[in-house]
Amino acid sequence: MLELGAGPGAATEALRLRAGRVTSLEYDHGFAARLGARVSGTNASVIQGDATTLPFSGNTFSSAIAILMLHHLRSNELQDRAFAEIARVLRPGGVFLAFEIPDAWLHRVGHIRSTFVPVDPATASARLTVAGFSHATIDLSRGGFRIRALR
Numbered sequence: 001m002l003e004l005g006a007g008p009g010a011a012t013e014a015l016r017l018r019a020g021r022v023t024s025l026e027y028d029h030g031f032a033a034r035l036g037a038r039v040s041g042t043n044a045s046v047i048q049g050d051a052t053t054l055p056f057s058g059n060t061f062s063s064a065i066a067i068l069m070l071h072h073l074r075s076n077e078l079q080d081r082a083f084a085e086i087a088r089v090l091r092p093g094g095v096f097l098a099f100e101i102p103d104a105w106l107h108r109v110g111h112i113r114s115t116f117v118p119v120d121p122a123t124a125s126a127r128l129t130v131a132g133f134s135h136a137t138i139d140l141s142r143g144g145f146r147i148r149a150l151r
């Protein structure tokens, strides 16, 4: 499994208990170094990198997950580039999962010192299809929404 935007690694431990092997990609050098040290010697490994230009060959992963990462990309174009990159590194039949928060004043205030480019759940499915996914579904719930798409 490929985890995109692992941050301090809140989900990494849970993912590595469920997946055979986890590669966690994180843009921030400090987060990546600390998480890499923490999971050293386990079935997880950490790479510093950018979700919009993935440092992996095509067809490498059977699944990918991005938890609260997509809205940190600075534009819709960069999000679309990340979708295309994720599709590229997934094997045919691979699954992409993401969890995102909607546009809301509370989230805008919460990101006043960071990036908040909300993914519009109404257009996400079409954007994923253009990026190379099929069967994209968006599940809305009270606090956010879940994206699921097949390569």
Ligand SMILES: C[S@@+](CC[C@H](N)C(=O)[O-])C[C@H]1O[C@@H](n2cnc3c(N)ncnc32)[C@H](O)[C@@H]1O
Binding pocket: 004, 005, 006, 007, 008, 009, 010, 011, 025, 026, 027, 028, 031, 049, 050, 051, 052, 066, 067, 068, 069, 072, 073
């Ligand atoms: C809100 S945190 C989420 C962390 C983790 N997924 C979680 O749920 O606890 C978003 C993370 O995405 C990372 N990020 C931002 N832009 C990125 C990019 N272009 N490529 C990879 N990671 C990125 C940030 O550095 C940050 O650690």
